[in-house]
Amino acid sequence: MSAAVVLTAAACATPPEPDFGEALAKVPAAATVHGVDLPLDRTLLTPVEELEVIKARNTLMERCLAAHGLTFTFPAVDPVRDAAKPRRYGLVDAREAAEFGYRDPAVFTRRSPAPTQRPPSDVVAMITGRGGPSGGCAGEADRTLAPDAKPGQEPVSFGLSGRSLEVARTTPPVTAAAAKWSRCMAAAGFAYADPDAAITDPAFRAGRASAHEIAVATQDVRCKERAEWVGTWVGVERAVQDVLIRQHADDLTREREHKERQLAAARTTNG
Secondary structure, three states: OOOOHHHHHHHHOOOOOOOOHHHOOOOOOOOOOOOOOOOOHHHHOOOHHHHHHHHHHHHHHHHHHHHOOOOOOOOOOOOOHHHHOOOOOOOHHHHHHHHHHHHHHHHHHHOOOOOOOOOHHHHHHHHHHOOOOOHHHHHHHHHHHOOOOOOOOOOOHHHHHHHHHHHHHHHHHHHHHHHHHHHHHOOOOOOOOOOOHHHHOOOHOOOOHEEEHHHHHHOOOOHHHHHOHHHHHHHHHHHHHHHHHHHHHHHHHHHHHHHHHHHHHHHHHOO
16 A cells, blocks of 8 residues: 555544543533533634624625626625524523514514515626636635635534534433423423424424414423523533544634634625
8 A cells, every 4th residue: 555545544534433421520510500602612603703704705796896897786784683593402582482482583573685686697707707806706705705715614613513512412411401301391281302392393383483382482491491401501512522622623723713814804894
């Protein structure tokens, strides 16, 4: 086997599965866990920050088009107004539950978007690279925002964040909290095995929330508090993420720098 083949195989090798046992043994009691911040938040774009980057990219493409004698305006983006509210641990806001059930409040409170203007063919060609700068106006905007021309969510951090959520889901503290939540719901007359089963109930999909859905959602939040659902999950997930961060330290250092650079460029563009 040649040295090149050996090096390629080594580079593509999957990192060994981390051992979470020691970290999980040190998870603090849920009552002592404060906040919902997680270690990987330092390298991930928040929903607001993601929209800041999108807004800047649109602005840069509009400027590029104008420089080539073309005019097009992308739909307006207000990062603070338009950002989705994360529900990493399900519905936990009692006020939202009482008013909207499991529905996304933004669907009912966000102003109606302006009709989307279809870009003419010459604008599409300039954006996509069939004219103008290398990679088109989209490529020029991407290079302005990020040195590698890849603005947006950081892929390693995003993948590890999803993984930590799934690992935490099956740990004894979280499954025990889910069982406690289920017993609390059953005592109120609602039979669900865990919080996911409630929020994904097919009866709660279309239109505005019914009185029954609001009753379930309100009890859901109440039972999460009694079961210390969020504190339990956050404590476990912080321990899991600490292990993953140590295993991927170099990648995450690069992504933190990449995040900071693209945000700085986006904020300069957005003013």
